[in-house]
Amino acid sequence: QIMHDMTRYFTPQILAGKRVLITAGPTFEAIDPVRGITNRSSGKMGYAIAQAAQQAGAEVTLVSGPVALPTPRGVQRVDVQSARDMLAAAEAAAQHADLFIATAAVADWRPANAAAQKIKKQASATTPQLEFVENPDILATIAATPRARSGQLYCVGFAAESDNLVEYASAKRKRKGIPLLVGNIGPNTFGRDDNELTLFDDQGHKRLPRASKAELARQLLREIVQRLPG
Amino acid sequence: QIMHDMTRYFTPQILAGKRVLITAGPTFEAIDPVRGITNRSSGKMGYAIAQAAQQAGAEVTLVSGPVALPTPRGVQRVDVQSARDMLAAAEAAAQHADLFIATAAVADWRPANAAAQKIKKQASATTPQLEFVENPDILATIAATPRARSGQLYCVGFAAESDNLVEYASAKRKRKGIPLLVGNIGPNTFGRDDNELTLFDDQGHKRLPRASKAELARQLLREIVQRLPG
Numbered sequence: 001q002i003m004h005d006m007t008r009y010f011t012p013q014i015l016a017g018k019r020v021l022i023t024a025g026p027t028f029e030a031i032d033p034v035r036g037i038t039n040r041s042s043g044k045m046g047y048a049i050a051q052a053a054q055q056a057g058a059e060v061t062l063v064s065g066p067v068a069l070p071t072p073r074g075v076q077r078v079d080v081q082s083a084r085d086m087l088a089a090a091e092a093a094a095q096h097a098d099l100f101i102a103t104a105a106v107a108d109w110r111p112a113n114a115a116a117q118k119i120k121k122q123a124s125a126t127t128p129q130l131e132f133v134e135n136p137d138i139l140a141t142i143a144a145t146p147r148a149r150s151g152q153l154y155c156v157g158f159a160a161e162s163d164n165l166v167e168y169a170s171a172k173r174k175r176k177g178i179p180l181l182v183g184n185i186g187p188n189t190f191g192r193d194d195n196e197l198t199l200f201d202d203q204g205h206k207r208l209p210r211a212s213k214a215e216l217a218r219q220l221l222r223e224i225v226q227r228l229p230g
Numbered sequence: 231q232i233m234h235d236m237t238r239y240f241t242p243q244i245l246a247g248k249r250v251l252i253t254a255g256p257t258f259e260a261i262d263p264v265r266g267i268t269n270r271s272s273g274k275m276g277y278a279i280a281q282a283a284q285q286a287g288a289e290v291t292l293v294s295g296p297v298a299l300p301t302p303r304g305v306q307r308v309d310v311q312s313a314r315d316m317l318a319a320a321e322a323a324a325q326h327a328d329l330f331i332a333t334a335a336v337a338d339w340r341p342a343n344a345a346a347q348k349i350k351k352q353a354s355a356t357t358p359q360l361e362f363v364e365n366p367d368i369l370a371t372i373a374a375t376p377r378a379r380s381g382q383l384y385c386v387g388f389a390a391e392s393d394n395l396v397e398y399a400s401a402k403r404k405r406k407g408i409p410l411l412v413g414n415i416g417p418n419t420f421g422r423d424d425n426e427l428t429l430f431d432d433q434g435h436k437r438l439p440r441a442s443k444a445e446l447a448r449q450l451l452r453e454i455v456q457r458l459p460g
Contacts, residue, residue, distance in 0.1 A: 034420075036268065037265060037266070038265070038268050039264050040265075067298075109357055109358065127363060127364055128339065129362070131357070131359060132357040132358055132359070134351075160264060162264065162347050162348040163348075168350075186263060186264050
C-alpha cells in the first residue's frame, strides 16, 4: 500500500481527471451449467494497464472476465462471464469514459443453445455437436457510438494473433473503426508476465520491445496520451 | 509454515506410509491455439484433499489441470492441460499408489480436430461447427488395472451433477467399477470454499453436511481409511 501510494505520487499524472474503461481477461461462454468455452487469456496485460492508468491519475473501471488476479488498488472492478454480459457492463461505463482500452479476449462465438442441465455422456450413444452463433463485437459496438465517433471517447483495441500479426492487425483496426490497435502474438503472451506489443495507427506500426507487462502498460499509456485529441 | 508443521504434528497420521494420487481441477481441451473448452471446477476440493492427506501422513502426488491455486505444502504437483495429458500423468503415478482420489472435472469430449492456427472470424461467412470425440475415462481406466482390481489401489471417484444426484451418482459408481463415489451438486460447489458431499458405496449413501472444503477433506479421508482393505 505504501509502495502503491508512493508510486502514484511519483508517477506523472498524465491521465489526471480522465475516466478510463478497460476490459480484461477471457470470457466464459456456457455450453451447459458445468462446461463452457474460454481461452488462454490470463488478464495480466489488462490488469497491468488498469493499475498503470490509476497510478497516472485516472478514474478506472475494469470490466473483467473470470481471472485469478487481485483487483488493482483504487480500481473499480466489475466481474462478468459471457461476452454479452461484458458488452452490457462496458456500454454502461463507456457513457462516461474518455478512454476505452479493450484488452479482453472476447469469444467470437457462443454455443447456439446452452443446455439448462449438464449434458450426460450416456444420454446419447453419439458424441454431441455444437453449433455456434456470433457474439456481439464489444469494441466495434462501442467505437460506433456517437461519443466515440465524435472523439469524446478514444478507443484502443487489442489483437492476439497466432501468426501474420501485421497483416491481420492492420485489417482489424480498419474493420473495427478505431484509431489505435495493439497487436501481440497470443501464444507468446498468454499467462506470461512479459510481452511485446506492436501499435497500429493510421501512420503505420511501431514496436514496443519485450518488457514486463507493467512497463509496457506505462509505455502504452504514454503513447495513447500523445494521440488523444485536444 | 509453522502452522502447517504444527497441524501435521497434531493430525492423526491415519495415512502414514500411504501413497496417495489425486487429480484436481478442470481440463482444457484446445479448439485452436487460443480457444478451448473447460469447466467451472476451481480445483479447491482436490487441493484441500491433497493438503489433508499430506497432513495425515501420506506421500501425495497431485495431478492438476489449469487452476489458480498454490501447491499445498509437501505435495508433489504435476501440471497438465488436456484429459489425455492427465491420464498419462495419473497412470504413471498410479503404479505406485495405494489410494487414488479422482476429483478432477475431466472433459468427457474434446474437439475432433484442434486447429493449428487461430480460427479467423472472417475466414468463413458462416459460424463454425465443432465435432467432438470422446475422451478417455481416467477413473474407469485406472479402476480397471490389475492393481485396482486386486485391492492394492483403492479408487475413489467424484461426480458433479446439476440434478438427480442420487440416481446419477449411484449409476456412475457401478459403471466406473469403483468402491466409493463422492457426489456433489456442481453449481453449488464450483469456486466456493464450502461444499456438501454425499458418499455412495455398496451399502448405500451417506451425507456429509455443508462445511468448509478443508473440513470435508478431513472427514472424507477418515471415511476412506475405514473402507481401505486389510
